[in-house]
Amino acid sequence: MAINPAAMNALPDLLTRLGGSAPLTLSLPEQIAARLSERIVSGAYTPGQRIMEQAVAEEFEVSRGPVREALRLLEKDGLVIINARRGAQVTNPTIAEVNEIFDIRSMLNGLRDRLIAESPQRAQLALLLEPEIAKLAQTADTSGAGDEYIDIVLRLNRLLTQAVNNQRLQTILGALAVQTVRYTRLGLSTPQRRQQSVQNWQSLLRAIRDGDGDAAERIARQRVIDSRDAAVEHLRAQAAASAQFAA
Amino acid sequence: MAINPAAMNALPDLLTRLGGSAPLTLSLPEQIAARLSERIVSGAYTPGQRIMEQAVAEEFEVSRGPVREALRLLEKDGLVIINARRGAQVTNPTIAEVNEIFDIRSMLNGLRDRLIAESPQRAQLALLLEPEIAKLAQTADTSGAGDEYIDIVLRLNRLLTQAVNNQRLQTILGALAVQTVRYTRLGLSTPQRRQQSVQNWQSLLRAIRDGDGDAAERIARQRVIDSRDAAVEHLRAQAAASAQFAA
DNA sequence: GTCAAGAAGATTGTTGACAATATTACAAAA
DNA sequence: TTTTGTAATATTGTCAACAATCTTCTTGAC
DSSP states (O other): OOOOGGGGGGOHHHHHHHOSSOOSSOOHHHHHHHHHHHHHHHTSSOTTOEEOHHHHHHHHTOOHHHHHHHHHHHHHTTSEEEETTTEEEEOOOOHHHHHHHHHHHHHHHHHHHHHHHTSTTHHHHHHHHHHHHHHHHHHSSOOSSOHHHHHHHHHHHHHHHHHSSOHHHHHHHHHHHHHHHHHHHHHTOSHHHHHHHHHHHHHHHHHHHHTOHHHHHHHHHHHHHHHHHHHHHHHHHHHHHHHHHHO | OOOOGGGGGGOHHHHHHHOSSOOSSOOHHHHHHHHHHHHHHHTSSOTTOEEOHHHHHHHHTOOHHHHHHHHHHHHHTTSEEEETTTEEEEOOOOHHHHHHHHHHHHHHHHHHHHHHHTSTTHHHHHHHHHHHHHHHHHHSSOOSSOHHHHHHHHHHHHHHHHHSSOHHHHHHHHHHHHHHHHHHHHHTOSHHHHHHHHHHHHHHHHHHHHTOHHHHHHHHHHHHHHHHHHHHHHHHHHHHHHHHHHO
């Protein structure tokens, strides 16, 4: 067992994805997947980079078998793409693909928040959400990158996803969250955007409290569409800048 | 190469799922997955049944490696569930889980048909759909199980899924289609239900022709919800019958 | 200078054996 | 009769080696 347990809690998403009966001990492939996943989302592995089975196996001092399976797990989360006889490489989504993913997330977040707003536990959950959203309002004005704000948003989303009574939806949303976490940051980078975001969260909270599923779905969908537009805008700007730099 | 090519076209869904650059030759694991998939959806493997790697490997005269990967592929489609150190077994969805899956399908079909209705190719696609839906209207009245009707419905759905300009959505819908094909039959078992279904398809066709994305989404979602309700109703009846039989 | 063909190297796909773990059958005790 | 502990068996997890395929580099011709 060559995997260092210290880095094990790096990707709690992987744990939450397992849902229901989460085993306390991660399998060897899961441990490897968690380590690699961390490197991909942190940018240590750059988009498009190939990941060679043998190299990973040697680094972690295991054979290629578990590494193979770890790469399959990462493919399920959309972090790598595997081509027959050409192995795995870190995904490098085009702007169009980012659009695609956010469109899907928009619909499924809409379903999630509708189900929550129509569930019997909505009042209970609203109580849980309230202080987090209050904290959100406090940190929205902060100038700078807004890392704290983003942390709270991610936590709120995790809360809602874990609360919904639809196991399969939890699984899919968990995977989509892994794929979009790189971009949500872009959509909350200015105080103005964060102000808008806070208002959306407050509206959502009201909808959940009132048991208004239609409103909850509408708000959730709009929220994701907004962050999609912001992310795409940023990506276009980045692409334009790097094109200019290359010239 | 011990796999008999004769049974290869049994599950075209597997091919369509590959999307974009579908290779003409299926890998060994994919061939095994196709064979096993056929047995599961046909009922030859009963829900809950365990699938042992060694047994499958011996039958197809390959080693356990490719069989392992085939089982992972089936897990992606939701046809088997794999537990650590306990192997794979055919999924046996509860009524609640069937509900879950249809809820997700409802949202994503809504997105699909909205995107299609709002796409520039909508007129072109409407022309393609028209004769199929006309055929649908003709076969709706037929008494009996309505196998032909169901075939057309499945074809229509495949057409729409392939037409949408969202690769990731195609992939997810393909997997969901594999999981729900067992149940769509239940929702179209009577001429009355088929009449209702035809009207829905005609409304959808109009919405696509008019470029009315809102209407397309609304109709698509309702269509899936209807078939969900019909399927759940049937499953409850089945469960009640078998419970009585056991007593 | 560019492109094509071929060889050498690198990388994934597959296999069979061994290790670790789970399942089952059976016996003994409450 | 039911439950609990234990041994035997069955099954998955991992490994290292070999085969098949792809990539890259070199060489040569135009």
